[in-house]
Amino acid sequence: MSVEELNCSELGTKDYWDKSYAREIKNYKNFGDVGEIWFDEDSHIRVINWLLQQDYISNDVTIADMGCGNGMLLIELAREGYKNLLGVDYSPKAIELAEQIAKDQDLNISYKVVDLLNTELCQQQIGKSIGIVHDKGTYDAISLCPDNPKEKRDAYISTVYNVMDEKSLFIITSCNWTEDELLTSFANKFCKKCIIPTPTFKFGGKVGSVVTSIVFTKK
Numbered sequence: 001m002s003v004e005e006l007n008c009s010e011l012g013t014k015d016y017w018d019k020s021y022a023r024e025i026k027n028y029k030n031f032g033d034v035g036e037i038w039f040d041e042d043s044h045i046r047v048i049n050w051l052l053q054q055d056y057i058s059n060d061v062t063i064a065d066m067g068c069g070n071g072m073l074l075i076e077l078a079r080e081g082y083k084n085l086l087g088v089d090y091s092p093k094a095i096e097l098a099e100q101i102a103k104d105q106d107l108n109i110s111y112k113v114v115d116l117l118n119t120e121l122c123q124q125q126i127g128k129s130i131g132i133v134h135d136k137g138t139y140d141a142i143s144l145c146p147d148n149p150k151e152k153r154d155a156y157i158s159t160v161y162n163v164m165d166e167k168s169l170f171i172i173t174s175c176n177w178t179e180d181e182l183l184t185s186f187a188n189k190f191c192k193k194c195i196i197p198t199p200t201f202k203f204g205g206k207v208g209s210v211v212t213s214i215v216f217t218k219k
């Protein structure tokens with residue numbers, strides 16, 4: 001089974017993100033504005049609440065945020081007491097912004113510039129048994145790439161797979177793909193563990209969601 005590719009967009013290019021984070025750094029320096037929280041703050045809260053409810057996950061679990069942007073999810077996790085936090089993003093400006101915000105809040109979070117499509121290098125750069133691998137909006141952005149999006153989605157899925165072990169969890173929140181599409185795209189390498197419920201709406205007798213959050217384990 002396959003899914004229909006999305007229409008490409010500038011959100012699928014590095015140039016877009018570099019320019020966007022360069023602007024956000026200026027806003028942060030001038031006005032203290034941390035910048036965009038993708039899919040709103042509630043999507044952070046839902047993931048963090050879900051993690052806090054899993055008694056078997058301790059606060060020293062390693063958590064890697066793939067495509068961390070300004071790092072605000074990691075900031076929230078650090079405030080909740082999680083200690084082993086790594087944020088990676090291919091935009092050096094995103095990492096500069098995230099590092100500055102964490103420093104200003106006196107929080108200990110590691111950040112690295114990493115291109116998640118460079119699957120071979122990622123295991124060295126990120127690790128190979130990350131307890132919780134998190135993605136909000138990054139697989140979505142990669143899916144919008146103007147050239148070879150399918151190849152890029154597959155490279156990303158391999159990267160995520162390679163940094164996990166059999167106990168690791170992968171939590172993905174997407175607004176571009178439905179639950180069924182995500183399950184289809186990840187089916188070769190991942191199994192669904194559960195869904196983190198997100199708000200739903202009803203239209204024409206059908207129930208839909210604006211965002212989807214799925215927890216996967218490795219096959």
Ligand SMILES: C[S@@+](CC[C@H](N)C(=O)[O-])C[C@H]1O[C@@H](n2cnc3c(N)ncnc32)[C@H](O)[C@@H]1O
Pocket residue numbers: 017036037038066067068069070088089090091094114115116117135136137138141142
């Ligand atoms: C929609 S933003 C989401 C940012 C953050 N996860 C959040 O929820 O606020 C997508 C992020 O993915 C990053 N990104 C896109 N492609 C990437 C790649 N190949 N490697 C690493 N990061 C990437 C972008 O730089 C951007 O920060």
